[in-house]
Amino acid sequence: MKRVIGLMLFCLLGFNFGFAQNAQELIDNLKKELKNNPDAKRTAVIYSDLTWYYSKIATDSALNYGEKAIRESVKLSDSTLMAQVYSDIGAVYFMKGDFQNSKANYLKAYKIRKLRNDSRGLAKINNNLANIYEKTQHYKEAMSSFLEALHYFESIKDEKNTSITKGNIGLILLKLKNYPKALQYISAVVKYQEKNNFTEELCVSCLNLGNVYLQMNDTLHALNYYNKSVKACTTVGNQKGISSGFNNIATIKTAQKKSKDALALYEKSKEAREALNSNLDKTNFDLNLAKEYIADKKYDKAKSLLLSTKKVYEKEELNDKLQINYNSLIVVCSNLNQPDSVSFYVNKWAIVNEQLLVDNTVKQTAELETKYQTEKKEKLLQKSKAEIATRELEIKNKNTQFLILGLISLALLIIIYLVYRQQKLKNKQQEQEFELKSAISKIETQNKLQEQRLQISRDLHDNIGSQLTFIISSVDNIKYAFEIQNSKLDNKISSISNFAKSTIIELRDTIWAMNSSEISLEDLQTRIHNFIDKAKEAKEEIQFSFHIEDNLKEIKFPSIEGMNIYRTIQEAINNSIKYAEAKSIKIDIKSNNDVLIITIKDDGKGFDVDKIELGNGINNMKKRIYDINGDIEFITNATTGTEIVIKVKG
Incomplete structure (x- = not known):
């Protein structure tokens, strides 16, 4: 609300x-x-x-x-x-x-x-700098710059710029949750704009004042100013302001359990939003609405909006918005009991988060390079000025004796040589400093990435892991505390318990991968052996064999690639157990000219690739391997069984 x-x-x-x-x-x-x-x-x-x-x-x-x-x-x-x-x-x-x-x-x-x-010029620049500080969330610096500008505008009795600056200060106080002060500043702005009939400005200021009252739990005043905002925005045709005003009023009506009024207002907000020229504005509005649905535990509606906004952000490559989108999808899918989707969006979130860190590092590197080039240009400009001055001096003294000209020329050559030598030494020193800064930046980035992986894995283990453990415990207590006569209900309870247990295993695999910056084939072999041992408990009649060339065990992959290979092998074994009626399953890993070849073969009944409708399992196997730039092939028939060949660069 x-x-x-x-x-x-x-x-x-x-x-x-x-x-x-x-x-x-x-x-x-x-x-x-x-x-x-x-x-x-x-x-x-x-x-x-x-x-x-x-x-x-x-x-x-x-x-x-x-x-x-x-x-x-x-x-x-x-x-x-x-x-x-x-x-x-x-x-x-x-x-x-x-x-x-x-x-x-x-x-x-x-x-x-x-x-x-230039006091007036300084005041305007302070306003502009404050906007930058506000955008980069340096609120203390923003407040300082705004107050300096405000002092000047008040001193010359410039009411209009004073009003604008007070409004900006009020917004920062609102973000800092200093609501009484925010109310004081923005109320003064609204009074000034009402006195001078500044309708366009009132559209915004009344909305901001309504937000302050809403944060202070004064819904009566909040509704009053939201309605004033909608009226002013309608007069000037500000569709975004109209949409925001109706949406905020609808939020209050929802909290008051007046659902009929709220739905009507949401519809008006939607109509205004659809009249916006900017598709990105609509998408950002939908993302905010999805957050509202999550807060109200309307997870299906939230998921629908998040999936539609995700397409726009992925197309526009807006990683900062995708980070929020994926994080929201993790929460939604977790509450909808969709562990595969949770795992998928956790990986997506981690990739986007890593890309944001890389982009930030690249941007900082570019800024250092720009600074270096600017300094270099300024030095060249100064050198050019010195050369021009020297030429003018030579023209003015053209009648000077030849010997003096010769001495001056020799002195100039010596000076130029010394300046060149000094500049060369300085450039070399700057290059070394730049390389050192780049190395330090790279190390810091790697450390931050590792810290974030550990934080995510701890959050998954402590939050989702503990919740799943609670579910298993609760289900088992129900099963053993009551004598359940209905076999279907008993089977259903057992199914829920088994599903939660398998989800914990998959969660642990994901945490294992996230805690490892690299995964070796030997680690994968151990993990697959553990999986095979569990599979044997369910299907004792199936014979398993696993062979890997000794010289390949030390090959390492990035954690995401290693996890994709493991999940693909796991899915292949699961399919052989569930559908192929196989008596033996063989896993073989070897290399050929720096290409790692992984073969999973069974002697089951096979399937027709052209006729069978491929499920999520096979499609997921293909996607995982293609995502790591590998290749996967399915060779199958009713006589020889199924052979899956995976090729990745070792």
């Missing part, structure tokens, strides 16, 4: 639309002016304007013109223009979601404006 939705950026939507309509015309006019070869000052200003106008249309073009504007403003030594361009480039990176580069450019602009005592 207490789902808080922050929407302060919605007040920019109308501006962006109007801006996009006129930007192309302005860009075309500026490009025409460039063709007339204006002077250096005007050229730099045009590049700066193109950076800003392109920012809402094509960010790559905006950054291209931003670099040109910086070069021209440096040549002119125009600090005012340089500060403006750095600020515009910071805004472009913010729109791209690259908060690191956005922050770096805003700080460059801040440094220049600080030297120029």
Whole structure:
């Protein structure tokens, strides 16, 4: 019920639309002016304007013109223009979601404006920096920057910017759960906007104020401001605000057990959501709705929404959203008693989590490289300036005696050689430092991955494992505490107990794989022998044999690959026991030219590959092997039985 939705950026939507309509015309006019070869000052200003106008249309073009504007403003030594361009480039990176580069450019602009005592410019940059800190969850830094900006706007009695800044501070206080302070700030913003009839801004602010009241369990005031938000959003056509407002009201009605009213409101929220232009906005809304269903224990509805959102996030490769999606599916499938799905999504979650760590490492490495290249360019620029100054000096002193020119030239050559030698030594030192940082980063990443694997395995063992153990104990107590005369009921209870026990075994296998960074063939052999021993207890008449070449036992696989191979062999043996009516099952592992060949053969009745409808077992075997870039072949007939050949790179 207490789902808080922050929407302060919605007040920019109308501006962006109007801006996009006129930007192309302005860009075309500026490009025409460039063709007339204006002077250096005007050229730099045009590049700066193109950076800003392109920012809402094509960010790559905006950054291209931003670099040109910086070069021209440096040549002119125009600090005012340089500060403006750095600020515009910071805004472009913010729109791209690259908060690191956005922050770096805003700080460059801040440094220049600080030297120029540009208080208004500093206040605007503080607002922008605070938005970056808020996005990266550095709330203390965000609050500090917002308060510094607020102090300036209040000092010059700028009511509009004061109101916007107070609203942003109120949202941070809401996230920090300081509800009385959040109420104080956002209430002041709403009063100012109501006084000045700022309908578009009220659409957002009333929704935020409703969220504050909801967190304070004041549903009466929450409903009042949600209704005000819906009314304002409807007036300005803000579909996302309308959808959020109806959804939050419906949440309150659900908590009040007014299901009929809640369903009607959810339907209105859905209609507004479907009117959104952004498919990603709809998907994000569905993900939040799925979380609501999980909280209300409506697991079937939650699963349906999560599966649909998963497709969008996988297509868009949004790993941060997939991490939340897979984690929610683990919870849902666990409550729906679907252990195979739990195991599947645990693996999916682990892979995405690992990819996020790798992406973060790559991003940090790229940032170090960018920093290194920037420093290198600045040094080359300084060197170029020195060479230009030297040439100008030579032109001014062209009538100087030949001997003096010769001495000056010799001195310059010596200086250049010494600078070159010093630069070469410095570059070598920087390369060594970079290699050391990369090595340290790689080690830290590996340690973090191992810690996360151990944490996941502990959580699986302590939570799901203990729950399954409780289920087995409870079922066995029922079976032995009561004299059950109904054989079907007795068989059903035994089936539940056996299913839970097999699930614990599979869970332990998964934990074993997650706790191991690598799995050797010898580990697999031991694991498969244990499985065969259990199979013999159920089918004593079947003869098992297992052979592996001694020189292959030390071959190691990553934990996910090793687990896929083990599960595939396990499934093959299970199929032979259940369906083939086999008298003997042989497992053989050998190698041929760095290719590991695993053969599972039985002497059962076989099956027709072309006629039989393949079940999840065979499809899962294929998928597991294809996922590790291997190959699997099924050779079967009624006379010789079934032979499954798996080939993976050893």
